[in-house]
Structures are given as structure tokens and as C-alpha cells.
Amino acid sequence: MFLVTGATGQIGRRVVRLLREQQQPVRAFVRLESNYRELEQRGAEIFIGDLAQDKDIAKACEGVKYIISAHGSERNTQAVDYRANVELIDQGKAQGVQHFVFTSVLGADRGYEDSPVFKAKREVERYLQKSELNYTILRPAGLASNLIPLAERFRNTGFYLIIGDPKNRTSIVSSDDVAKIAIDSVSVEGAKNQIFPVGGPQVLKREDIPEIFSRIFNREPLTVTVPLFVLDTIRNGLGLIDPETQKALGTLRTVSTNEFFCTNAEIDHLETTFNMKMESLESFMTRYFGT
Numbered sequence: 001m002f003l004v005t006g007a008t009g010q011i012g013r014r015v016v017r018l019l020r021e022q023q024q025p026v027r028a029f030v031r032l033e034s035n036y037r038e039l040e041q042r043g044a045e046i047f048i049g050d051l052a053q054d055k056d057i058a059k060a061c062e063g064v065k066y067i068i069s070a071h072g073s074e075r076n077t078q079a080v081d082y083r084a085n086v087e088l089i090d091q092g093k094a095q096g097v098q099h100f101v102f103t104s105v106l107g108a109d110r111g112y113e114d115s116p117v118f119k120a121k122r123e124v125e126r127y128l129q130k131s132e133l134n135y136t137i138l139r140p141a142g143l144a145s146n147l148i149p150l151a152e153r154f155r156n157t158g159f160y161l162i163i164g165d166p167k168n169r170t171s172i173v174s175s176d177d178v179a180k181i182a183i184d185s186v187s188v189e190g191a192k193n194q195i196f197p198v199g200g201p202q203v204l205k206r207e208d209i210p211e212i213f214s215r216i217f218n219r220e221p222l223t224v225t226v227p228l229f230v231l232d233t234i235r236n237g238l239g240l241i242d243p244e245t246q247k248a249l250g251t252l253r254t255v256s257t258n259e260f261f262c263t264n265a266e267i268d269h270l271e272t273t274f275n276m277k278m279e280s281l282e283s284f285m286t287r288y289f290g291t
């Protein structure tokens with residue numbers, strides 16, 4: 001039995017779909033208020049709970065062989081990104097789980113102080129590495145599925161917004177590839193106790209993305225770049241009325257300021273280990289929009 005947390009999220013729901021296509025038994029950890037009907041229809045066992053509650057995690061881990069942690073929260077970082085993963089690891093150990101796959105983030109090891117999410121990821125990585133569980137840590141770059149709403153807006157208006165430096169490099173990765181790698185991590189020998197940067201096959205500049213959309217939708221791009229000081233001004237202003245949102249925006253600031261790309265050697269290693277070819281952003285979007 002696989003336990004998948006974040007099962008209604010972009011990666012998690014793809015993990016559940018793929019596991020069910022392979023006829024694997026899977027328990028999907030979901031919140032009552034979330035939309036989990038599709039997972040149920042695909043034959044996943046639905047476990048309703050809250051990852052901020054240790055007793056829910058303990059119950060969800062009963063009888064589980066593999067754990068794929070694919071949840072995340074921008075607002076409740078300490079409880080959900082940090083504590084819940086520590087509890088999942090402890091329960092995984094107690095239950096004799098055979099392999100734990102943790103979805104971290106590219107750059108988790110760079111010490112970005114402004115982002116609680118990046119800090120939580122690094123701390124969980126360390127905890128997992130010391131846990132004596134078999135593990136695989138995946139550090140994905142930005143997910144292609146994040147860009148679907150932006151692509152939809154581009155299709156209708158040609159408009160594309162970049163916050164920060166348009167020359168910054170990124171290795172946008174197919175969310176379907178991340179899901180496949182997460183599942184294969186439990187069985188591929190070369191993935192045992194390893195950390196993998198997970199990116200797409202090309203290093204893109206952020207300004208390349210509207211050009212890709214332009215080719216897909218056959219439409220001229222209208223790209224607007226917002227300098228970082230505008231984000232900083234909004235963030236500082238928010239600090240006076242909503243300090244929680246100000247903190248949460250630290251992750252957006254970190255992502256907008258820095259480069260998140262994988263080297264060719266890292267992608268070669270990933271493709272060789274998992275015996276697959278990583279999909280480009282253009283292919284992912286073309287497939288999604290059926291153009």
C-alpha cells in the first residue's frame with residue numbers, strides 16, 4: 001500500500017492516477033473540504049484527515065509499505081511542511097515502511113532565509129537522511145502545471161507577467177514526470193538514499209516562456225515585467241496589516257529573485273537512473289491544450 005499526502009495537489013493527484021493505472025493499492029490523504037472525487041473514482045482508498053494533526057498521520061500510516069510525501073502549504077509552513085513530514089517519517093519508521101519519497105524543492109540547500117518553505121524542506125531532508133529509513137529526496141524546479149492558468153490567460157489575451165529578472169534561468173519540469181519519478185523511486189536501485197534535482201530537459205530564461213506560449217497558441221505575446229522593488233513595496237505595506245501574508249510572500253520573493261535550473265549533467269543522471277526522457281514545457285503544454 002502506498003500512502004500519498006497532498007493527493008489533491010498538482011504532483012499528488014498525478015501520483016495517485018499513475019499508481020491506479022498500474023493497479024497499485026494507494027491511500028490518498030485528503031482534506032474533507034478538498035475535491036477528491038476523481039481519486040475515489042480511480043479506486044484510491046480515501047483517508048480524510050488534517051496533516052496538522054499527529055493522530056491523523058498515525059492512523060493514515062497504518063499498514064503502509066511506501067510513503068510519498070507530496071503535500072505543501074504556503075501559509076501553515078511550520079505545521080504542514082515541517083512538522084507533518086517529521087511525524088510521517090517517525091510513523092513510517094514505527095510501521096516499518098520500506099521507502100519514503102520526499103518532495104523537496106530545487107535550491108533547498110542554498111539557505112534562503114526569507115522563505116520558510118525552503119527552510120522547512122532542508123530541515124525535513126536532514127531529518128529523513130538521519131532516520132535510517134530508505135529514502136529518495138526529489139528537488140523539483142518549477143512545475144509546468146503551475147503555468148497552466150497563465151497559459152490559459154495567454155491564450156485569451158496574449159498577456160504574460162514576469163516578476164523580477166526576465167533573464168533568470170529555470171528548468172520548468174513536467175508535473176507528470178515528477179509523479180513518475182516519485183513512484184519509480186521506491187523500486188529503482190539507483191534512487192535509494194539519493195537526492196535528485198528534478199528539472200526539464202532545457203534551461204529556459206523566464207522570458208522564453210511567453211515565446212513558447214506564442215508558438216503554441218499562435219498569438220503575439222504582450223509581456224509585462226514587474227521589477228522586484230514593486231513586490232517589495234507591496235510586501236512591506238502588507239506587513240503593517242497582514243504579517244502572515246508578508247511572510248508567505250517571502251517564498252514568492254525567493255523564487256522571483258533567484259535562478260532555479262538543473263545542469264545538463266544532473267538531467268543526464270536523472271534520465272539514466274530512471275530510464276526516461278524528461279518532457280519539455282512546450283510538449284507538456286501542447287499535450288495539455290491539445291494544440
Ligand SMILES: NC(=O)c1ccc[n+]([C@@H]2O[C@H](COP(=O)([O-])OP(=O)(O)OC[C@H]3O[C@@H](n4cnc5c(N)ncnc54)[C@H](OP(=O)(O)O)[C@@H]3O)[C@@H](O)[C@H]2O)c1
Binds near residue numbers: 006011
Ligand atoms: N509547485 C511547484 O512549482 C513546486 C516546485 C518544487 C517543489 N514543490 C513541492 O512539491 C510538493 C507538491 O507541490 P504541488 O504544487 O503539487 O502542491 P499543491 O498543488 O499546492 O497541493 C498541496 C497539497 O497539500 C495539501 N495540504 C495542504 N495542507 C494540508 C493539510 N493541513 N492537511 C492535508 N493536506 C494538506 C493540499 O490539500 P487541499 O487540496 O485540501 O488544499 C494539496 O493536496 C510540495 O511539497 C511543494 O513544496 C512544488
